[in-house]
Amino acid sequence: MPTLRDVAEYAGVSTATVSKVLSNKPYVSDAVREKVLQAVEELEYTPNLAARALTSGRTNTIAAVFPYVFDPVFKDPFVMKILEGVEQVCTDNRYNLLLSTPRVNDDAIDPIYQQLLLSGYTEGVIAIDNVPGVSFAAEAEKRGIASVVLGHHDGETQVQSDNRNGGYQLMQAVLDSGHHAIGIISAPDSLNLAIKERLGGMACAAREANVPFAAMPIVDGDFSTGSGASAIQRLLSQTPDVSVIICLNDRMAIGAMQWLQHNGYAVPYDISVVGYDNIPLAEFCYPPLTTVDQQPVKLGEYAARSLFQKLNKEAPPNVVLPPQLIRRGSLAVRQ
Amino acid sequence: MPTLRDVAEYAGVSTATVSKVLSNKPYVSDAVREKVLQAVEELEYTPNLAARALTSGRTNTIAAVFPYVFDPVFKDPFVMKILEGVEQVCTDNRYNLLLSTPRVNDDAIDPIYQQLLLSGYTEGVIAIDNVPGVSFAAEAEKRGIASVVLGHHDGETQVQSDNRNGGYQLMQAVLDSGHHAIGIISAPDSLNLAIKERLGGMACAAREANVPFAAMPIVDGDFSTGSGASAIQRLLSQTPDVSVIICLNDRMAIGAMQWLQHNGYAVPYDISVVGYDNIPLAEFCYPPLTTVDQQPVKLGEYAARSLFQKLNKEAPPNVVLPPQLIRRGSLAVRQ
DNA sequence: AGATTTTAGTTAAGCGGTTAACTATACGAC
DNA sequence: GTCGTATAGTTAACCGCTTAACTAAAATCT
Numbered sequence: 001m002p003t004l005r006d007v008a009e010y011a012g013v014s015t016a017t018v019s020k021v022l023s024n025k026p027y028v029s030d031a032v033r034e035k036v037l038q039a040v041e042e043l044e045y046t047p048n049l050a051a052r053a054l055t056s057g058r059t060n061t062i063a064a065v066f067p068y069v070f071d072p073v074f075k076d077p078f079v080m081k082i083l084e085g086v087e088q089v090c091t092d093n094r095y096n097l098l099l100s101t102p103r104v105n106d107d108a109i110d111p112i113y114q115q116l117l118l119s120g121y122t123e124g125v126i127a128i129d130n131v132p133g134v135s136f137a138a139e140a141e142k143r144g145i146a147s148v149v150l151g152h153h154d155g156e157t158q159v160q161s162d163n164r165n166g167g168y169q170l171m172q173a174v175l176d177s178g179h180h181a182i183g184i185i186s187a188p189d190s191l192n193l194a195i196k197e198r199l200g201g202m203a204c205a206a207r208e209a210n211v212p213f214a215a216m217p218i219v220d221g222d223f224s225t226g227s228g229a230s231a232i233q234r235l236l237s238q239t240p241d242v243s244v245i246i247c248l249n250d251r252m253a254i255g256a257m258q259w260l261q262h263n264g265y266a267v268p269y270d271i272s273v274v275g276y277d278n279i280p281l282a283e284f285c286y287p288p289l290t291t292v293d294q295q296p297v298k299l300g301e302y303a304a305r306s307l308f309q310k311l312n313k314e315a316p317p318n319v320v321l322p323p324q325l326i327r328r329g330s331l332a333v334r335q
Numbered sequence: 336m337p338t339l340r341d342v343a344e345y346a347g348v349s350t351a352t353v354s355k356v357l358s359n360k361p362y363v364s365d366a367v368r369e370k371v372l373q374a375v376e377e378l379e380y381t382p383n384l385a386a387r388a389l390t391s392g393r394t395n396t397i398a399a400v401f402p403y404v405f406d407p408v409f410k411d412p413f414v415m416k417i418l419e420g421v422e423q424v425c426t427d428n429r430y431n432l433l434l435s436t437p438r439v440n441d442d443a444i445d446p447i448y449q450q451l452l453l454s455g456y457t458e459g460v461i462a463i464d465n466v467p468g469v470s471f472a473a474e475a476e477k478r479g480i481a482s483v484v485l486g487h488h489d490g491e492t493q494v495q496s497d498n499r500n501g502g503y504q505l506m507q508a509v510l511d512s513g514h515h516a517i518g519i520i521s522a523p524d525s526l527n528l529a530i531k532e533r534l535g536g537m538a539c540a541a542r543e544a545n546v547p548f549a550a551m552p553i554v555d556g557d558f559s560t561g562s563g564a565s566a567i568q569r570l571l572s573q574t575p576d577v578s579v580i581i582c583l584n585d586r587m588a589i590g591a592m593q594w595l596q597h598n599g600y601a602v603p604y605d606i607s608v609v610g611y612d613n614i615p616l617a618e619f620c621y622p623p624l625t626t627v628d629q630q631p632v633k634l635g636e637y638a639a640r641s642l643f644q645k646l647n648k649e650a651p652p653n654v655v656l657p658p659q660l661i662r663r664g665s666l667a668v669r670q
Numbered sequence: 671a672g673a674t675t676t677t678a679g680t681t682a683a684g685c686g687g688t689t690a691a692c693t694a695t696a697c698g699a700c
Numbered sequence: 701g702t703c704g705t706a707t708a709g710t711t712a713a714c715c716g717c718t719t720a721a722c723t724a725a726a727a728t729c730t
Binding site: 001044046047048049050051053054059061074075077080081083084087091094096097098099100101112114115116118119120121143254258280281284285286 | 336379381382383384385386388389394396409410412415416418419422426429431432433434435436447449450451453454455456478589593615616619620621
C-alpha cells in the first residue's frame with residue numbers, strides 16, 4: 001500500500017505539503033494541489049488510519065456501547081433499532097462504528113471496555129445507560145472521551161425517551177378501557193432507571209384516576225419472552241382475577257400472551273395484555289399488541305448527532321423524545 | 336494516559352523490556368517481569384492500539400461487512416442473528432468488532448469500504464457475499480486482508496447454509512402436504528446467489544415428485560414485508576387458484592399472509608403460506624409460519640472462528656450448515 | 671526603496687509502540 | 701582457564717502521518 005511519502009515523491013513535493021492538501025489546509029498553490037491530488041489518484045492512496053490516529057488522535061471511529069444486562073443485546077429488537085439510527089448517522093459522517101458489549105459487574109468495569117477507552121482508538125462513545133450505579137458514559141468522560149448517554153443516567157449529554165410519560169399514557173389507556181383489576185409484569189427497577197420512570201408515570205395516571213396503584217399485583221421478569229410466561233403464571237396464582245396485564249416491555253408481553261393462550265385464556269377477552277417498545281413483532285403477533293413506541297431509530301440518530309456535535313466542540317442540548325401509544329387488538333374495552 | 340515509556344521508567348527498565356513482558360516474549364527474568372507487571376497495574380497502563388497497529392499491524396479489530404442490498408441490514412432479523420454469533424466469538428477472543436455497511440454499486444466499490452480496507456485498521460473481514468459479480472471478501476483478500484465469505488460466493492474461506500437443501504426440504508414438505516397448485520414469491524435471483532440455490536433445490540424436489548416446477552407461477556419481491564404483500568396480489572391476479580405460496584424469506588411470507596387475511600382469505604385453509612429463515616416473528620405471527628431455519632447464530636460463530644483461525648495462520652475448512660425445516664400452522668394438509 | 675506581512679513550501683521532531691541488532695553477564699563443557 | 705552459548709537486558713531505528721518551526725519568495729505598506 002502506498003504511503004504519504006510515496007505520494008510526495010511521485011508528486012515531487014514534501015510529505016508536509018501532501019498532508020496539507022489532504023486536510024485542506026491553506027498555503028498551497030492550486031498547481032501543487034492539483035499535482036498532489038493527481039498523484040493520490042494514480043497511486044490509489046488512502047491514509048493509514050492507525051498512523052493518523054497516533055499523531056492526531058482522530059480515528060474516524062466511534063463506539064456504540066450496549067451493555068449486556070440480562071441477555072445478549074442482539075436478542076432485543078429495540079436495541080437493534082437504536083443501532084440502526086446510530087449506524088445511519090455514522091455512515092453519513094463517514095465514521096466507522098465499533099460495537100462494544102461490555103458485561104455489567106457491580107464491582108469492576110469490564111476490562112474489555114476499559115481497554116477500548118484507554119486504547120485511544122475511539123473518539124467518542126454512545127452508551128445505553130439505564131443501570132443505576134454504573135455508567136459507561138461517565139467512565140468514558142472520566143478519561144476525556146466524548147460521550148452521549150442513551151437513557152436515564154445523568155450525564156453530560158443525554159438522549160432519552162420520556163419513559164415517565166410513556167408509562168402514564170399506557171396506564172391511562174388501560175384505565176380508559178374500563179379496566180380496574182390490573183396486574184403488572186415489571187423488571188427489577190433497582191436494575192433499570194427507565195423502568196423506574198415508567199412505573200412512576202403509571203402510578204401518576206392511576207392516582208389521577210383515583211385507582212390505588214400500590215394495590216396492583218406486580219411481579220418481576222427479566223425482559224425475556226420466557227420470563228414473561230413464568231411471570232404471568234406467578235401473578236395469576238397470586239391474583240387470578242385480573243382483567244389486564246401491563247408488561248414493561250413487549251417481549252415479556254408476548255411471552256405472557258403465549259402462556260395465556262396455551263392455558264386456555266382468550267386474549268384479550270378474558271385478559272388483555274399491553275406491552276412497551278413497539279418491537280416489529282408487536283404488530284404481527286396475535287392478537288396485535290397495544291404498546292408504546294419509543295422512536296428507537298430517532299433515539300439512535302439523535303445520540304449519534306449529538307456525539308458528532310461534541311466532537312466538533314459544540315454543546316448539544318439534551319434530548320427527550322415523546323413516546324407514542326400504539327393501540328392494537330390486545331387491549332379490550334370493558335364496560 | 337500512561338505510555339510504555341512511563342511504565343518503563345516507573346519500573347526502571349527499558350521500553351523494550353516492557354514490550355517483551357507484555358507480549359510474553361522470553362528472556363526476561365521473573366523478578367523484572369514482576370516489577371513491570373506491577374508498574375502496569377499501578378499506572379493503569381493500556382497499550383495504545385493505534386501505535387501498536389502502526390508497528391505490528393495488529394489492531395485487535397475485525398470488521399463485519401453487511402452490504403446494503405435492498406434495505407438497511409438492521410431491518411433484517413436474520414442478519415442480526417448472524418451478527419449475534421460473530422459478536423460472541425469476537426468478545427471471547429477479546430477482539431473489537433467494527434460494523435461496515437457498504438452500498439452495493441455495480442460499477443465501483445463503496446469508497447467507505449475501500450477506505451476501511453486500505454486504512455490498515457482491520458485485521459480481517461467477515462462479509463456477507465451473496466450478490467453475483469461483487470464480492471466484498473474478494474476485495475479484502477486482494478489487498479492482503481484475511482476474509483471469510485458468508486454466503487454463496489466462492490472465496491478462500493466460505494461459511495454457508497445449504498440453501499439448496501433448504502429449498503429441497505421446503506418444497507418436499509409442501510408437496511407432502513398434498514399441494515399441487517403452488518405459487519412462489521422469490522427475489523430477483525440475478526441479485527442473490529442464495530436464492531438461486533434455494534430455487535434449485537425446490538426444482539429438484541418437484542422433479543422427483545413429478546410435478547412440473549417450470550409451470551409454477553413465480554413473482555419477485557425485494558425481501559421486505561411490504562413487497563410480499565404486493566407480490567401475492569400480483570400472483571393471485573395471474574393465477575387465482577393456488578393452494579400454497581412458497582416465499583423465499585419470512586418477511587415476504589408475513590407480508591403475504593397479512594395481505595391474504597386483510598382480503599378475506601383464511602390462512603392456511605384457503606391458502607397456505609411458507610417462508611424461509613425462521614426469524615423470531617415466524618414463531619409468534621398468526622398463524623405461526625412454516626419455514627426453514629438456517630442456524631444464523633451458528634453461521635456467525637463459524638465465520639468468526641474461521642477468521643480467527645486464518646489470523647493464526649491456520650487454514651480453516653469451508654463450512655456448510657444443514658438447514659432445518661420448521662413445521663408450523665401456516666401450512667395446511669390437503670387430501 | 672526599505673520594512674513588514676503574507677504566502678508557499680520544507681525540514682524534522684515526535685505520536686507510542688515493536689523489534690532487529692547489539693552488549694553484557696552467567697553457565698557449562700572441555 | 702578458555703571458549704561457546706544461552707540468558708537478560710538495552711539501544712535505536714522504524715511504522716506513516718501531523719505539525720510546529722523554519723526559510724524563502726512575493727505582496728503590501730510607509
